[in-house]
Amino acid sequence: MTVGEELYNQRLQRIKTAMDMGKPDRIPISLGGPSFIRYSEPEATLSDYVLRPEWADDAVIRSYAMLPEIDTAPALSGNKRTSGAMWFAKTKLPGIELPNDALWQYDEVGMMTADDYDTIINKGWGTFSKELLTRLGYSEEDLKPDFEYMKKMQKRVKEELGLVNMSGAAYIMPFEILSAARSLTKFLRDMYRMPDKVIAAMDVIADEYIASAQEHIREHKPLSVFSGNGRGGCQFLSMKKFEKFVWPYIKKTTDAFIAEGTKVLFHNDAKWDENLSYWRDFPKASCIFDPDSLTDIVKIKEVLGDYMCVTGDVPPALLELGTPEENYKYARGLIDLFGHSGFIMSSGCSVPPHAPLENIKAVIAATIEG
Amino acid sequence: MHLLLIAGFLGTGKTTFSIQVATECIRQGRKVAMLVNEIGEIGIDGQLMRELDLDVWEMSNGCICCTLAADLVPTLEKLDQEYAVDLILMEPSGAADPESILRTLVYYKGRPLESIYTVTLLDPLRLPELYEVVTPLIVTQIANANVLFANKADLATAEQLEDVQRIATEVNPDAKLLLVSARQGIDSDLLKEILPWKD
Amino acid sequence: MEGLGLEPYAGSLRWYFHQEQPLEDWQALLLQFLEQLGLACTAGDKRVLGHIKCLARLSPGGYIRGSKISVAYPADVEVKGNTATSFAEMQLTLNILVYGLPHHETQLIVQTVGSAIAASQQGKIEILTTTSHHEHQHDHHE
Numbered sequence: 001m002t003v004g005e006e007l008y009n010q011r012l013q014r015i016k017t018a019m020d021m022g023k024p025d026r027i028p029i030s031l032g033g034p035s036f037i038r039y040s041e042p043e044a045t046l047s048d049y050v051l052r053p054e055w056a057d058d059a060v061i062r063s064y065a066m067l068p069e070i071d072t073a074p075a076l077s078g079n080k081r082t083s084g085a086m087w088f089a090k091t092k093l094p095g096i097e098l099p100n101d102a103l104w105q106y107d108e109v110g111m112m113t114a115d116d117y118d119t120i121i122n123k124g125w126g127t128f129s130k131e132l133l134t135r136l137g138y139s140e141e142d143l144k145p146d147f148e149y150m151k152k153m154q155k156r157v158k159e160e161l162g163l164v165n166m167s168g169a170a171y172i173m174p175f176e177i178l179s180a181a182r183s184l185t186k187f188l189r190d191m192y193r194m195p196d197k198v199i200a201a202m203d204v205i206a207d208e209y210i211a212s213a214q215e216h217i218r219e220h221k222p223l224s225v226f227s228g229n230g231r232g233g234c235q236f237l238s239m240k241k242f243e244k245f246v247w248p249y250i251k252k253t254t255d256a257f258i259a260e261g262t263k264v265l266f267h268n269d270a271k272w273d274e275n276l277s278y279w280r281d282f283p284k285a286s287c288i289f290d291p292d293s294l295t296d297i298v299k300i301k302e303v304l305g306d307y308m309c310v311t312g313d314v315p316p317a318l319l320e321l322g323t324p325e326e327n328y329k330y331a332r333g334l335i336d337l338f339g340h341s342g343f344i345m346s347s348g349c350s351v352p353p354h355a356p357l358e359n360i361k362a363v364i365a366a367t368i369e370g
Numbered sequence: 371m372h373l374l375l376i377a378g379f380l381g382t383g384k385t386t387f388s389i390q391v392a393t394e395c396i397r398q399g400r401k402v403a404m405l406v407n408e409i410g411e412i413g414i415d416g417q418l419m420r421e422l423d424l425d426v427w428e429m430s431n432g433c434i435c436c437t438l439a440a441d442l443v444p445t446l447e448k449l450d451q452e453y454a455v456d457l458i459l460m461e462p463s464g465a466a467d468p469e470s471i472l473r474t475l476v477y478y479k480g481r482p483l484e485s486i487y488t489v490t491l492l493d494p495l496r497l498p499e500l501y502e503v504v505t506p507l508i509v510t511q512i513a514n515a516n517v518l519f520a521n522k523a524d525l526a527t528a529e530q531l532e533d534v535q536r537i538a539t540e541v542n543p544d545a546k547l548l549l550v551s552a553r554q555g556i557d558s559d560l561l562k563e564i565l566p567w568k569d
Numbered sequence: 570m571e572g573l574g575l576e577p578y579a580g581s582l583r584w585y586f587h588q589e590q591p592l593e594d595w596q597a598l599l600l601q602f603l604e605q606l607g608l609a610c611t612a613g614d615k616r617v618l619g620h621i622k623c624l625a626r627l628s629p630g631g632y633i634r635g636s637k638i639s640v641a642y643p644a645d646v647e648v649k650g651n652t653a654t655s656f657a658e659m660q661l662t663l664n665i666l667v668y669g670l671p672h673h674e675t676q677l678i679v680q681t682v683g684s685a686i687a688a689s690q691q692g693k694i695e696i697l698t699t700t701s702h703h704e705h706q707h708d709h710h711e
Contacts, residue, residue: 184380184465189499192502235467235506235507236465237506241502316439316440317440317443317477322477354440373579475666476575476666477620478620481634482623483662484579486577486664487700566700
């Protein structure tokens with residue numbers, strides 16, 4: 001067994017124990033984001049992720065080697081040119097459309113039309129989404145993952161560094177994906193004016209997600225699958241609309257994913273304070289709640305703390321603009337709040353592009369002290 | 371340096387409104403910088419404003435994106451240190467709640483702001499349906515406003531304007547509600563209402 | 570902290586004395602002002618100090634600025650540039666960002682704390698402008 005494999009098993013056990021609401025040997029640490037390229041290459045800019053992705057990935061991996069306390073694998077550069085396709089948005093990139101060190105942006109053009117609800121209902125989500133991506137100008141060739149490269153990098157991350165992927169396939173919940181494909185403004189109007197069509201289309205999407213996840217879970221046995229949510233929470237939507245357009249699909253897909261024997265990691269951006277109690281509908285220790293720092297972490301502890309593993313939630317602004325002392329203090333506060341069981345130390349969403357290394361080290365130091 | 375936040379849902383006419391506010395400031399001999407952050411329209415807005423000779427700073431991140439502060443604060447600090455700006459006119463994404471923008475000021479280390487003022491634009495043509503669907507967002511945009519403008523008043527029916535009045539009073543009875551049409555031009559006396567200095 | 574509301578306060582104050590005060594006394598006064606504001610603003614339940622900061626330009630070409638970011642750490646006051654060694658009046662811009670503190674209470678605290686400190690040194694304070702949470706006052710702007 002290589003050193004990397006040994007580390008991998010140790011970390012896997014640590015993360016699994018936390019996800020099962022148990023007490024691991026220490027609190028797992030999950031930190032990652034665009035800033036990591038700079039820890040080993042201080043002169044790098046965000047355009048390096050776009051213009052020389054293999055070099056960027058290598059720099060990120062070398063940064064993780066400098067921070068061996070982190071347990072989870074980095075998100076590697078992938079094909080940034082097509083990254084907006086995940087949201088049916090156009091992609092604007094640093095070094096191309098944007099300044100060299102600007103963060104990539106997704107331009108929500110709303111290419112889906114009102115008639116397309118029928119296309120989804122009649123032809124299925126998979127067929128329609130391919131059609132929509134063509135409309136957006138993405139070619140099938142552009143979107144094809146480079147499996148050889150991915151395999152090579154995954155091997156490096158797992159076997160050399162022993163880092164663990166917390167979740168497998170990602171499913172952006174029907175409400176979220178339609179609001180992006182159609183554009184938020186138009187989608188809200190559709191919810192108001194043609195709710196039956198919206199619901200029928202979301203039913204189709206949820207069923208296809210479930211079929212695809214069953215296959216994925218049986219083949220790859222991931223620790224969890226990723227359920228992406230953002231606009232469906234109480235920062236935007238009324239509870240009445242949440243109950244009609246958001247929750248039924250979260251519930252249906254999650255129940256099906258859990259039935260296949262995996263956990264579900266809820267990456268919930270924005271505010272969900274008023275919606276949290278719904279998550280108690282799932283079996284204990286079957287989910288992980290992963291907020292982005294906008295949901296009140298104290299409320300999360302109160303409502304879900306004894307029920308599911310929580311990742312939390314050092315705010316990106318603090319990581320980027322705060323001092324190491326402030327970051328240390330925030331991380332300590334999280335440990336005091338959650339204790340050592342069922343908790344994973346993490347940033348709220350990802351670590352932002354200019355977060356100083358000292359702030360990352362401060363969060364790690366607080367966690368290792370326990 | 372004063373901060374004026376122009377809030378309001380997507381498509382309420384914030385950019386047209388902001389340009390008129392900025393133009394009025396320039397007419398008064400003030401230096402104004404605009405910060406724009408509209409989802410999907412960033413390039414267009416910025417370009418339009420530059421053509422009008424306004425200093426425009428684009429914040430790259432969208433509404434939900436949790437890295438907004440990381441983008442906004444260095445821009446504010448740069449404006450504070452390198453430009454003698456009288457007013458920062460900030461137009462966040464229409465899907466952003468003003469409070470989350472104001473929270474980022476905690477990290478701002480430049481000179482203290484002389485005033486912080488929030489104007490929210492409402493669209494009478496869509497407000498009742500938006501109020502029913504995205505209730506929390508509309509409530510927070512109205513509740514955080516110092517003054518409310520019902521834009522597109524020239525296109526709205528009397529009934530739609532009554533709905534705006536009802537919703538505005540329900541959420542923020544203290545804020546003054548003014549009817550305008552940014553498209554047709556806003557009276558400079560009304561614009562002076564929201565500027566931090568007298569002519 | 571994220572669950573608490575934030576109603577930022579921005580205002581302008583004039584401190585004045587009948588006689589000129591040495592610069593060091595002004596520094597001490599500002600330090601005391603920031604410390605007491607920090608305590609008063611966080612006195613209630615569920616209030617978290619975000620940032621309190623202030624700045625005043627000093628003739629002929631300098632400034633005095635102060636900052637308080639945590640009740641656990643002392644406030645910081647610094648003077649920079651070319652400044653008079655004593656003066657009787659100072660106009661101060663003040664920002665208070667405290668989570669969970671309503672704007673009208675902040676206004677009251679500024680008035681109360683400021684007046685008490687000024688009076689203890691035989692001086693006075695005048696609130697020139699504030700941006701209130703719901704109404705905007707234009708008075709005294711140039």
